[in-house]
Amino acid sequence: MAPVAGGGIAGSVRDSLVVAKRNLIRMMRIPEMVIFGLIQPIMFVVLFTYVFGGSISVGGSTDPQLYREFLMAGIFAQTVTFATAGAGAGIADDMHKGLIDRFRSLPMARGAVLTGRTLADLVQTALTLVVLAVVALLVGWRTHEPFGKVLAGFALLLLLGYAFSWIGALIGLSVRTPEAATSGGLIWLFPLTFISNAFVPVQGMPAFLQHVAEWNPFSATVQAARELFGNTAGQQMESVTGAWPMEHPVLASVLWSVLIIVVFRTLAVRKYRSATA
Template sequence: MSAVTRTAPAPRPAGGIGKSVRDSLVIARRNLIRMSRIPEMVLFGLIQPVMFVVLFTYVFGGSIQVGGSLSSQDYREFLMAGIFAQTVTFATAGAGAGIADDMHKGLIDRFRSLPMARGAVLTGRTVADLVQTALTLVVLALVALLIGWRTHENVGKILAGFALLLLLGYAFSWIGALIGLSVRTPEAATSGGLIWLFPLTFISNAFVDSNNLPTFFRHIAEWNPFSTTVQACRELFGNLPPGFKTPDAWPMQHPVLASVLWSILILVVFRTLAVRKYRSAAA
């Protein structure tokens, strides 16, 4: 009489949220390794914000009035929150171009053939971009300190300010993901990712006091999600110049809360649209 050997059933792969998180981290790791092997991607991403810091600080620093002050030091501290915010939002173009490039090379089609969570490809890409953005912010903050930028609040508030910047950048990266899925070439994704960012960042309080803008543009700037994060960071960094009059609009009066709400809204809406676009393309 032969003995019956029983084998334990093979473990089932984790499903639901666990599988999605695991797959997203795998894709994020893949993108981070790729970035580390192409260091010029990070280097070129640093050049533009550093140029903006130098140009606005030393070319316009003594001629732009903020809060009734023409002090170059006041403007330098006023400026940096806007440069930080511009840096994290301009990463949108890179996210879109990266996804468009993967689609153009057929890599996305390979991912679609694998038993992985549908949203993991996009989530992994945006998480990797978030890590790159965080590194860029660290380097940019060091450059800002070298040219005289200073904070005047405690460490907790300073870290909260950078957290708001990263949240905004992550939310905007999903806009880039949607653009990357909607165009045919990386070049089109880069153009589509930048063309709307310039008016968004310049019709704002990033580089000038919004109180000095014409009425129509002032209202746009005060309700601009970009402006809201900039205002929140200035308060958290202690970079509001003496005599600065905070606009009466609700987002400017409650910038931290408004910044969180704007970022979450953008994240939810554009992540939903991007994942839906990815699924419809895969069908």
Template structure:
């Protein structure tokens, strides 16, 4: 309980800091909104989903991928924030206090999760405005939709631990931002987020089907009742909800362990 309390104190500190720098939240919302608008209206009539290029079909296909991309891009912010605290010596001050060693990182990732949830809420409203309609292909309900957003937030939280490790491993916030984004582009684009994997070359299709990012996108499409579900026989595509949960939990376990270990050695 002491570690939990320490983590909540750090999370509160980071949330207060975010509210005092509103441009952090503003820019974090604008970028995914731009992705929604650009992908919807630029690619909407040219992407083939199933046997149709209907823009409305692509809108419903696209949104799960945009939501997942948004939560994973929070990785860069988490890494930059931790690198900034390290650079300013704030982490050393926290270390001098009688608090749990992992509380600094846990508090930071929880605060980032709250910010991601706010961004996701705004993005869902924008998606509805441009024409996204859950349940367009298969019946769904409010519980399933909430479950899909829960999986998205879990994936985002898992990826912030990757960002935390990157932030502890570099010297400047700028390097953390670059390091947090450079590997995200192949992860998000070699997936089923924006195109049907059946249109890829065989070896690339296997990579996309077993990509943890793809599992969450597939799970969300299933829970949203949206069209364009992958017909791949790969296990993550056939059991996407379970695959998404397993992938996210494994990422949290592995990268939290590595990040806390790095934190102890970096501030020793």
């Protein structure tokens, strides 16, 4: 029988930080995990900027600079959500190797294993965003709001990434292999990110997709980041369908992310307990 964890909230926080530290050390010892995680978003920045930058109309203009400013919030949001696959694969790998069973034999809070893992993934995502922002600046992206607002925009992006890492945790606990977790973590992300306002204006979509895109949690964060970065030049910021999240994107972004964390953390911790019972 597994030891019973004690210490209440303080003990749970301490245990979570210990697990997070363990995962961060592992990441530092395997730097290719971080390097390969950077390649895809950098490719997206370069390809979308130089391949589509002069052909996609934003506010009736095909000015490449307008598209850069329109695009970058979407690329940042896609990057933080695509970390979902890595989170799921990492947890599935720990399950497959029996590491989770060893954690379970210790007197630690049951949710600490998952919380620590998601916190470590959040740190890696933050580092990725820093590098990606530098690349974006190099290709011509600029912000037009005070530094505090820009930081708030990145904070919303990280909150969305943290929320989605709990979806990845649930997926990782629900499959048998890391490969299945990677596939399961990506297959639904592509329609989520592309049926949104991330890469093209919603106005050009069919009417039924406009409703889907504007109620998409991903779109709310992208819209909020654009406003906080000041990347709204030439854009129609009003909702096409009258959707509440597009009219109040910052508040909607926070609410969507918190809701996802509450729901999927509850489901993931419950799955963790049943999977290791």
